[in-house]
Amino acid sequence: MLESKPWLDVYPEEIPATLEYSSDPVQSCLQKSAEKFPEKSAIHFMGKEWTYKQLYEDALNFAGYLQGTLAISKGDRVAIMLPNTPQAVISYFAILLAGGIVVQTNPLYTxxxxxxxxxxxxxxxxxxxxxxxxxxxxxxPKTELQHIIVTAIKDFLPFPKNLVYPFIQKKQYGIVVKVKHEGNNHLLTEILKSNPQKVTAYNSDAEEDVALLQYTGGTTGSPKGVMLTHKNLIANTEMSEKWLYKCKPGEGSVLGIIPFFHVYGMTTVMILSIKMAYKMILLPKFDALTTLKTIEKQRPTLFPGAPTIYIGLLNHPDMKKYDLSSIEACISGSAPLPIEVQQKFEEVTGGQLVEGYGLTEASPVTHSNFLWDAPKVKGSIGVPYPDTDAKILSMDTSEPIPIGEIGEIVVKGPQIMKGYWNRPEDTKEVLRDGWLYTGDLGYMDEQGYFYVVDRKKDMIIAGGFNIYPREIEEVLYEHPDVLEAVAAGIPDPYRGETVKAYIVLKEGSRITADEINEYARKYLAAYKAPRLYEFRPELPKTAVGKILRRMLVEEEIQKIEEESKKHA
Known part of the structure; x- marks a missing residue:
């Protein structure tokens, strides 16, 4: 039974089992780094840099404007709808300094x-x-929004890029938008040029005060606002810092591709960088060639990412032309990391790439493989972070089950959310006695390493058999012609569900579905092997590169409904 914490026996001696956490709010990370490393570069963006002193001064200036001119007070929600840019970092810390709650918003939202x-x-x-x-x-007009603060990519670009970019933007998007600094519209450039207004300090309670409303993806219903407190975010950042024990404050740099409007990028890139006084090398979107050039030129040491990002780099035709050897450590999140991708990326960079695990509701990291000095188990999400407990419960009885058996992963720790915004019933459903019920299925081995087999909602039940898509995807990813793959359960009148594989082939491949099927059946039991295959030029993904399996299933259901209408 899972009553002990066997993973503590495999912890390297440098990582403590429990930590003393700061009771300061998140914005104190920026203040402390600005005091300790004022002239160190905090942000690199397309050739322009900001020191920690400049970044803190800009955030304070903006905070004063929010409090003074816009009357933002403690607990007011302020949304950020930006890609990874200096403005996103300045805005985030300004809102917190003003006492507000950040609402991260995806720029791709309709x-x-x-x-x-x-x-x-x-x-x-x-x-x-x-x-x-x-x-x-x-x-x-349909919301409680009273003010729109507008910025442009060009505003924070160096000369002459700032002059050229508007033409590129017009060509790309076909529009030019001009907004005046008047009424309910405010220009960030004008705000930062204005005389700073005094920021009024407020009483903060890191344990209770919400710093962030982070909306879940909504793939299983309406998105819910996850309430993450200052303590949640600080605790998870400090846990991550201990995990990266070979990294010294003020001595590294982080490649910031994972979007900050996703909690993984916000914690493991933005807050962690600020806390450790690292330089953030920001890219507003993932482009494989731009990323390769940036790594060679800027030489980042840390590179948090998602599997699709690493796959995109490994399969770029010019990848071998670029020096990626600066990368020392990468923790992959947001989606399962195929073992083949992990091995290849480590060969190319000479650094460590390990899989971690987390949820928006956990700020987000709860588990990770070790980067150094301890076993790294391929195919595993690793072991729980310091002060983080985890166990596997029966899906039928919610009781702990023996080692090696599959059940629901539940987690507990100081990084677990306060609850869902204005949704007490939903909160009660997933938070029970301090334990977060993740909805993910997995098991634990004797050493305390955890393995995710799939989301409870993604498990395929075909002909009475439980089938886990990840197991199928691991096999498909090992095929030399497969670039990306996802398996899903689609409705079947006889088996209940049947397995369908959606595949993106590597450039130039001529392989057929029959050949892929023959390969899959060598490594999978007959009931697990896909019955249907579909080749696609690309797969639908979230902004962080997580493949949207549910969208593919919904497409299939729609096709079936349309077909049945024709024959009705």
Missing amino acids: ERELEYQMKDSGAKAIITLDILYPRVSKVM
């Missing part, structure tokens, strides 16, 4: 999605890009 999130959160103001202004302004 009007409908944006309206839902603004209504649900009750945000009073939003910081967004000029090209997104038309979308936000249409939504504004």
Whole structure:
């Protein structure tokens, strides 16, 4: 039974089992780094750099404007709808300094999605890009939004890129948006040029005060606002810092591709970088060639990412032309990391790439493989972080089950959310006696390493057999012609569900579905092997590169419904 913590026996001696956590709010990380490393570079963005002193001064200036001119007070929600840019970092810390709660918003949201999130959160103001202004302004009258703060990518680019970029933007998006600094519209450049207003300090309670409303993806229903406190975020950041014990404050740099509007990028790139006084090398979106060039030129030491990012780099035709040897450590999250991808990336960089695990509701990291000085188990999500407990419960009885058996992963620790915003019933469903019921299926081995087999909702039941998509995907990824693969259960009148594989082939491949099927059946039991295959040029993904299996299933259901209407 899973009553002990066997994983503590495999911890390297440098990682303590329990930590003393700071009771300071998240924004104190920036203040402390600015005091200790004022002239150190905090951000590199497309050739321009900001020191910690500059970053803190800009955040303070903006915080004063939020408090003074926009009347933002403690607990007010302020949304950020930006890609990874200096403005996103400045805005995040400014909101917290002003006493507000950050609402992270995906810049790809449609009007409908944006309206839902603004209504649900009750945000009073939003910081967004000029090209997104038309979308936000249409939504504004239907929500509690009172102010729109507008910025542009060009505003923070070096000369002459700042002059060239508007032409590139017009060609790419077909629009030029001009907003004046008046009324309910505010320009960030004007705010930062204005005379700083005094920031009024407020009483903070790191344990109780919410720092962030982070909305879950909504793949299984309406998105819910996860309430993460200052303590949640600080605890998870400090756990991550201990995990990276070979990394010294003020001596490293982090490649920031994972979006900050996703909690994984926000914690493991933005807050961790600020806390450790590292340089953040920001890229507003993932492009394989740009990323390869950036790594060679800027030489980042840490590279948190997602499997699709590492796959994209490994399969770029010019990958071998670039020096990636600066990378010392990568923790992959957001989706399962194929073993083949892990091995190849480590060969190319000479650094360590390990799989971790987490959820929005856990700030987000709960488990990771060790980077150094301890066993790294391929195919495993690793072991729980310091002060993090985890166990496997029976799906039928919710009782602990023996080692090696599959059940639901539940976790507990100081990084676990306060609850869902305005959703007490949903909170009760997933938070029980301090334990977070993840909805993920997995098992633990005798050493305390955990393995995720799939989400409870993604498990395929075909002909009475339980089939886990990840097991199928691991086999498909090992095929030399497969670039990306996802398996899903689609409705079947005889078996209940049947397994379908969606595959993106590597460039130039001519392999057929029959050949892939023959290969899969060598390594999978007959009931697990896909019955159907579909080749696609690309797979639907979230902004962080997680493949949207549910979207593929919904497409299949729609096809079946349309077909049945024809024959009705």
